[in-house]
Amino acid sequence: MTKNITLAVDADLLARFRVLAAERKTTVNALVRQHMAEAVGLEARRSAAIARMLELGNQSTAQIDMSKWDRESSYARGSKA
Template identity: 55%
Template sequence: MTKNITLAIDEDLLDKARVLAAMRRTSVNELVRGFLQREVNREAHQASRAEAWGRVFDAADASAEARGKEIDDQVPLVDREELYGEVMHERGLL
C-alpha cells in the first residue's frame, strides 16, 4: 500500500529534478521513491555486514581464548591470514 507524503524542496532543485526525470522518462515521484529505496537497502546491507563481521570477530576472540591467548587491546588476537581464514570460513568458501 502506498502513502502520499508532502515534501518541501527548493524550487530550483525541483526544476532540476523534473528535467532529470524527463531525461530518464520517469517522474520526480519515482526518482524520490527510488532514492529512498536505495538508501534503505544500503543501510540494511551495512547493518547485515556489521553483524556478520561481529560474528567473525566473536569467533576469532573465542578461538584465541580457546588457544589460551589473553584478550588484550594492544596485541592482535589473530594475524591477517587467520582473519582471512575466518572470513572465508564464515562465507562458506573454505
Template identity: 50%
Template sequence: MAKNITLAIDEDLLDKMRVLAAMRRTSVNAMVRDFFEHEVKREATQANRAEAWGRLFEAADNNAERRSRRLGDEAPLFDRELFYEEVMRERGLL
C-alpha cells in the same frame, strides 16, 4: 498500500529534478521512491555486514582464548594459519 507525503523543496531544485526525470523518462515521484528504496536497502546491507563482521571477530576472540588456555602463556594469542584452518574446517573445506 502507497502513502502520499509532502516535501518542501527549493523551486530551482525541483525544476532541475523535473528536467532530469524527463531525460530519464521517469517522474520525480519515481525518482524519490527509488532513492528511498535504495537508502533503506543500503542501510540493511550495512547492518548485515556489521553483524557478520561482529560474529567473525567474536569467533576469532573465542578461538584465541581457547587456544591460549590450551597452549598456555607461551603461545601467541592469534595464529593466522591456525585460524584459517579452523575456518576452513568449520565450512567443511578441509
C-alpha cells in the same frame, strides 16, 4: 499500500530534478521512490555487514598481546618502511 508525503524543497532543486526525471523518461515520484528504496536497502546491507563482522570477530581465536604496543614503537615501526 502506498502513502502520500509532502516535501518542502528548493524551487531550483525541484526544477533540476524534474529535468533529470524527464531525461530518464520517468517521474519525480518514481525517482524519489527509487532513491528511498535504495537508501533503505543500503542501510539494511550495511547493518548486515556490521553484524557479520562482529560475528566473525567473536568467533576468532586470534590473540593480540597489547602490552607490547605503545605509541613510540608504533611510530618507529612505521618509519622503517
